[in-house]
Amino acid sequence: MPTILDKIIDEKKKEIIQLQESGFSSLNRAFTPEKGLFETVKSSEHLRVIAEIKRASPSKGDIKTEVIPAEQAKLYEKHGACAISVLTDTPFFKGTMEDLASVREAVSLPILCKDFIIDEIQIERAKDAGANVVLLIAAALDEGRLRELYKKAVELGLEVLLEIHDEEEMELALSIGAKIIGINNRNLKTFEVDLGTTEKLAALAREHDVVIISESGFQSRENAERAAATGAGAILVGETLMRSENLSKTFQSFHVKKGE
Structure with missing residues (x-):
């Protein structure tokens, strides 16, 4: 039986065909912040927050469909976010690349294009819209394709958040030379969340010059402290x-020292 991830990737394949046939309209928002995501997270004594603009999700349904991305991003920047993540998938998350472009005009922080990337044209489109970081999900790609897309992003001057969920994917991420590794506490096949995933996998990267981003499941200071204790940087x-x-109170609840 197809998983949610399978269904999303099937939709992405259709999207790629359309992009390849018609191209994409340039949004012309390419911009490079003074400080990249890796450097920002690595140099901080505190756990940092990548704040996401997320209208909806397959697991939770509508979250805040009426959000104005540029205004939300300004609030995130004001309250101390180190980067803004923008969901640009439309069928499942109700986001758009125009959302990302509007955020690019509103803030000077690094912007992560949060999507299910399976082709180089998506990376080109993300950069054109103003992204500085792209998400590559190990579970959504075979090893050869993952390496090709990682190389493409780096060639375009983008950072890569390489998302993993198990030991095998962590080994692959390290072998590729990923500098920013996202550990998703949400299983993309079942959409169940377990913060223990970061605790289990972060230890495998401690001897490497990487930053760990723990993803999904953060609701309280206790959650943040648990992630920080694993060595996660954000x-x-x-x-x-x-x-x-x-938002002020929520951001403050996540403000903990690394290693606590």
Whole structure:
């Protein structure tokens, strides 16, 4: 039986065919921040927050469909986000590349294009819209394709958040030379969340010059402290920030020292 990830990738394949046949309209927002994501996270004494703009998701349905991405991004920047993640998938997350372009005009932080990338044209499109970091998901690609897309992103001057979920994928990420490794606490096949995933996998990268981003499941200070204790340098937070009625308080709850 097809998983949610299988269904998403099938839709992406259709999207790629359309992009390859018609190309994409340039949004002309390419921009390089003074400090990249790796350097920003690596140099901080505190756990950093990559704040996500997320209208909806397959597991939670609508979250905040009426959000104005540029305004949300300004709030995130004001409250201390180290980067902004923008969901650009439309069928499952109700995001658009125009969302990312509008965020690029609003903030000077690094921007992560959060999508299911399976082809080089998506990377080119993300850079054109103003992304500085692209997400590559190990579970969505075979090894050869993952290496090719990683190389393409680097050639374009982009950083890569290489997302993994198990020991084998961590070994692959390290062999590729990934500098920013995202450990997704959410199983993309079942969409169940377990913060123990970061605890288990982060230890495998401690001897390497990488930054670990723990993704999914952050709702409280205790969650943040748990991630920080593993050696994670940042957490990626979407739904909790999108639903927050007091962003200042929510960001403060995630402000913990690395290693705590």
